[in-house]
Amino acid sequence: MTAVIQKPISQLKITWPLLPDDFILPDDPVENIEHPLIASALRQSVVDSPELTQDALIVSNFALCAAVDDRTICKAPDWMYVQPVQPWPHSYPRRSYTPHTEGTVPFVVMEFLSATYGDEYSVEHTEEIGKWFFYEQVIKVPRYVIFRPHTGRLEVYALESERYNNQDPDENGRYLIPGMDLFLGVWVGTREGRTGNWLRWWNADGELLLWPEERAEVERQRAEAESQRAEAQSQRAEAESQRAEAQSQRANREQQDKESAQTLLEQERQRNQELLARLAALGIDPE
DSSP states (O other): OOOBOOSOGGGOOEEOOOOOTTOOOOOOOOSOTHHHHHHHHHHHTTTTOHHHHTTOEEESSOEEEEEETTEEEEEOOSEEEESSBOOOOSSSOOOEEOTTTSBOOOSEEEEEOOSSOOTTTTTTTSOBSSHHHIIIIIIOOSEEEEEETTTTEEEEEEEETTEEEEOOOOTTSOEEETTTTEEEEEEEEEETTEEEEEEEEEOTTSOBOOOHHHHHHHHHHHHHHHHHHHHHHHHHHHHHHHHHHHHHHHHHHHHHHHHHHHHHHHHHHHHHHHHHHHHHHTTOOOO
16 A cells, blocks of 8 residues: 655655565566566667676566665566666575665666556655655656657656656657666557557667667678678679680780781791792892
């Protein structure tokens, strides 16, 4: 049940204990099959960038924890990015994250709203320990993203003067996420059988960060283009070889023709000399 805070925010006692091993986390079913696809797509486009994945925690529906007045509170953002985090020392999987104790505050948390959405907005102007209040006043996450996949509406809130303020997109309709140094925006297309609005990343140069299958397709096209270039080079080399062979054959024929002409001239000279010799033997003056 959502708790209502009875005292001013400034008087809340906020601490950062590790989640006890016996703490029971809710195991709610996934309400919308699209949300895990969107979350996975966001992660898969950054996993190829070591500077974004080293010592990072990139998770969805994962417990983000703190203690408020000694009561453990956990919320599960639809997507969360934290860097750096301390290495997980245990053999069993990590199931929660506590800022300040296990690493820094998340750079960004995201919520994806269904057509009928729940408590993401229900705490916008209240002091209940719902997600909005928890991210803004307890964890103090610098960027809070709210996305409606069915309409493509994207809202990004920045923590300014201890309150979330709605940010305006840039000229491309995208939002800078400090810490990640990436721009977040909406892309429309088809992936994994889903056609609709997706959240995607762009770098500072305006280049779209690709999904693994897109990177594979780019590599395939690059390899095909390289193969075509190599084939074209081979064909050019073969044509050059043929031209060189033709030039060599022409040069050989010209040399042979020259030698044949010289041979004929020599033969003619010899015949003339023999004729002159016979005439002289007969006492005939050729003049």
